[in-house]
Amino acid sequence: TPLSQIRNFSIIAHIDHGKSTLADRLIQSCGALTAREMKDQILDNMELEQERGITIKAQTVRLTYPAKDGKTYILNLMDTPGHVDFAYEVSRSLAACEGSILVVDASQGVEAQTLANVYQAIDANHEIVPVLNKVDLPAADVERVRAQIEEVVGIPADDAVEVSAKTGLNIEGVLEALVTRLPPPEGNAEAPLQALLVDSWYDPYLGVIILVRIKEGTLRRGDKIRMMQAGSTYHVDQVGVFLPKMTPVDSLGPGEMGYINAAIKTVADVAVGDTVTLDRTPAAQPLAGFKPSIPVVWCGLFPIDADDFEKLRDSLGKLRLNDASFHFEAETSAALGFGFRCGFLGLLHLEIIQERLSREFNLDLIATAPSVVYKMHMTDGTQEDLHNPADMPDLAKIEKIEEPWIKATILVQDEYLGSVLTLCSERRGIQMDLTYVGNRAMAVYRLPLNEVVFDFYDRLKSLTRGYASFDYQMDGYEESDLVRISILVNQEPVDALAFVAHRTVAETRGRAICSKLKDLIPRQLFKIAIQASIGSRIIARETLGALSKDVTAKCYGGDISRKRKLLEKQKEGKKRMRQFGKVEIPQSAFLAALKMD
Numbered sequence: 078t079p080l081s082q083i084r085n086f087s088i089i090a091h092i093d094h095g096k097s098t099l100a101d102r103l104i105q106s107c108g109a110l111t112a113r114e115m116k117d118q119i120l121d122n123m124e125l126e127q128e129r130g131i132t133i134k135a136q137t138v139r140l141t142y143p144a145k146d147g148k149t150y151i152l153n154l155m156d157t158p159g160h161v162d163f164a165y166e167v168s169r170s171l172a173a174c175e176g177s178i179l180v181v182d183a184s185q186g187v188e189a190q191t192l193a194n195v196y197q198a199i200d201a202n203h204e205i206v207p208v209l210n211k212v213d214l215p216a217a218d219v220e221r222v223r224a225q226i227e228e229v230v231g232i233p234a235d236d237a238v239e240v241s242a243k244t245g246l247n248i249e250g251v252l253e254a255l256v257t258r259l260p261p262p263e264g265n266a267e268a269p270l271q272a273l274l275v276d277s278w279y280d281p282y283l284g285v286i287i288l289v290r291i292k293e294g295t296l297r298r299g300d301k302i303r304m305m306q307a308g309s310t311y312h313v314d315q316v317g318v319f320l321p322k323m324t325p326v327d328s329l330g331p332g333e334m335g336y337i338n339a340a341i342k343t344v345a346d347v348a349v350g351d352t353v354t355l356d357r358t359p360a361a362q363p364l365a366g367f368k369p370s371i372p373v374v375w376c377g378l379f380p381i382d383a384d385d386f387e388k389l390r391d392s393l394g395k396l397r398l399n400d401a402s403f404h405f406e407a408e409t410s411a412a413l414g415f416g417f418r419c420g421f422l423g424l425l426h427l428e429i430i431q432e433r434l435s436r437e438f439n440l441d442l443i444a445t446a447p448s449v450v451y452k453m454h455m456t457d458g459t460q461e462d463l464h465n466p467a468d469m470p471d472l473a474k475i476e477k478i479e480e481p482w483i484k485a486t487i488l489v490q491d492e493y494l495g496s497v498l499t500l501c502s503e504r505r506g507i508q509m510d511l512t513y514v515g516n517r518a519m520a521v522y523r524l525p526l527n528e529v530v531f532d533f534y535d536r537l538k539s540l541t542r543g544y545a546s547f548d549y550q551m552d553g554y555e556e557s558d559l560v561r562i563s564i565l566v567n568q569e570p571v572d573a574l575a576f577v578a579h580r581t582v583a584e585t586r587g588r589a590i591c592s593k594l595k596d597l598i599p600r601q602l603f604k605i606a607i608q609a610s611i612g613s614r615i616i617a618r619e620t621l622g623a624l625s626k627d628v629t630a631k632c633y634g635g636d637i638s639r640k641r642k643l644l645e646k647q648k649e650g651k652k653r654m655r656q657f658g659k660v661e662i663p664q665s666a667f668l669a670a671l672k673m674d
C-alpha cells in the first residue's frame with residue numbers, strides 16, 4: 078500500500094463520550110469482524126476495563142476502507158485510555174499517529190478531559206477531526222456543542238462530523254473525514270529502520286510482544302533488530318498486524334503499525350519510547366522518544382498470608398510486563414512483614430492493579446496509605462526522595478521538604494460551584510482561573526497532590542452528583558511545612574498507617590483517623606488506646622472498649638454444629654486480619670482509615 082493510502086489515528090474523548098463504541102463501529106463497518114465475531118466493545122477486552130468502562134491499555138487495530146474516491150485505504154486505529162491517571166499512555170499513542178478524532182458527546186458538551194486530550198493532540202502536531210456523538214439523544218444540542226468546541230477548545234468545528242456511534246448513524250462520514258482530512262504518514266522504505274516502540278506486553282504463549290510504529294525503513298521477519306537505547310539485539314520470529322486478531326505479515330513499511338515477536342525475555346530490555354533499528358544497518362539517530370512515565374503515587378502491598386510473598390513478587394512481575402508505568406521494589410514493614418513498595422500513575426491505577434492482583438492472581442493483600450513523592454533536603458546537604466512516610470527521618474535532620482503540586486481543571490454546573498470551591502480551598506488549593514463554558518463553570522486550581530490522592534475524586538463526585546469533570550497535570554515541587562503523623566494502636570506504632578500531612582491539618586486528620594479506626598477495629602478482650610502522634614507528642618486519642626462475651630456464648634449447650642460454624646467463620650475472618658502486638662486489625666481498615674470526609 079502506498080503511503081498516500083495509509084492513515085494513522087487515535088480517538089480521544091472525555092470518559093463516557095463514546096470512544097469505545099465509535100471504535101467498535103469503525104471496526105464493524107470496515108468488515109474486520111463478522112457480526113458473530115463482533116463482541117461488545119472489542120477494544121476494552123480486559124474484564125476489569127469492561128466493568129469500569131475505561132480503557133486502560135492502548136490497543137491498536139488495522140482497518141481496510143474502500144473510500145468514495147475509489148481507492149482502498151489502510152486505517153490504523155490506536156485506542157487511548159480515557160482516565161487522567163493514564164495521560165502518559167495517551168501521549169505515547171498520539172506519538173504513533175498523524176491525527177486524532179475528537180469525540181464530544183453532543184448532549185454533554187466539552188469536559189475537562191476533552192480539553193486535556195486536545196492539548197496533548199496539539200502538542201503531538203495532530204490534525205484533529207471533531208466528531209459530535211450521540212446525536213440520537215433528544216438532549217443533543219449540536220449547535221451549542223459546536224460553538225463550545227470553537228470557543229473553549231479553540232479548534233474549528235464547522236465541519237464536525239455528526240454521528241451516533243450507538244445506532245451507527247453516519248459512521249461513513251467519520252471514515253471519509255479520516256481519509257480526506259488527515260495527512261498520510263511520511264517515510265522512506267529504503268532508509269535505515271527507525272521504529273518507535275509504542276507499547277509492550279506479555280503474551281502467555283508468545284512471550285514479550287512489542288508494538289511498533291515504523292517511521293523509516295522496512296522491518297521483515299528474520300531480521301536482527303537492535304534496541305537503540307537499551308543496546309540489546311534480537312532475532313525477529315514474527316511480524317504482524319492486528320485485524321484486530323494478531324495476524325502475521327512478511328514485513329512492515331513506513332507509516333505502518335504492527336507487532337514484533339522476538340523471544341524477548343525481560344521487559345527491562347524493551348523500554349517504551351526506545352527506537353528499534355536493524356543490527357547490521359542501524360539508523361544514525363534514535364527517534365525523539367517520549368519522557369518515561371514517573372509514578373506519582375506510592376503505597377505498600379503486603380500479602381495477608383506471609384507464604385504468598387514469592388507469589389506476589391511473581392504476579393507483580395507479570396503485571397509489570399503489561400504495564401511499564403507500574404513500578405515495584407521489595408520493602409519490609411515492622412507491622413506488615415515482607416512486601417513491596419509500588420508506584421502508580423494515580424489512585425485509579427493503584428486500585429486497578431490491586432484489583433487485578435486479587436482477581437487474576439488470587440492474592441489477599443493489605444495496601445498501605447498512598448503517598449506522593451516528597452523531596453527532602455537534609456541538613457547535611459544531601460537530597461532524598463521520600464516514597465514511604467514510615468521512612469521519614471527525624472525532623473531535626475531535615476532542612477526543608479518539598480511536595481508535588483498539580484494544576485487541576487474542573488468543569489461543573491453552576492449550582493455545585495460553591496461546594497467545589499470549598500473543597501478545593503479545604504485542600505489548600507489556590508484558584509488560578511474561573512470562567513464559564515456555556516452554563517458551566519471552569520475552575521483552574523493549583524493543589525498539592527498529597528491533598529488529591531486519597532479521596533478527592535470521590536468527594537468531588539459526591540458533592541456534584543457525578544457531574545463535575547476533572548483533569549490534572551503535574552506542576553512542579555514547592556517547599557511546605559509537612560509533618561509525619563504516626564498512628565499507635567495499643568501503644569504500638571503501626572508503620573503502615575503513618576502518613577504525611579501539612580501541619581495545619583495534622584490534628585484534624587489524626588483525630589479523624591483515630592475515630593475511624595475505633596469503628597474499624599473489632600473490640601478485643603481488653604481496652605485499647607488508639608492514638609495519633611507527631612514525634613512524641615500525642616495529638617489525638619480514642620479508646621476502644623473491651624469485648625465482654627465470647628461469640629459462641631449465646632449458643633450454649635445444644636447446637637454443636639452451629640457453634641463450630643461460628644468458630645470457623647471467626648477463623649476465616651482472622652485470615653483477613655493482621656496482628657499488631659496483641660491487637661488484630663482488619664485489612665479494610667488500612668485504606669478506609671485514610672479516606673477523609
Ligand code: GDP
Binds near residue numbers: 095098099214
Ligand atoms: P468511552 O468511555 O468514551 O469509551 O465511552 P463508551 O463507548 O464506553 O460509551 C459510554 C456510554 O455511552 C455507553 O453506555 C454507550 O452505550 C453510550 N453511547 C455511546 N455512543 C452513543 C450514541 O451515539 N448514542 C447514545 N444514545 N449512547 C451512546
Ligand code: MG
Binds near residue numbers: 097098131132159
Ligand atoms: Mg471506553
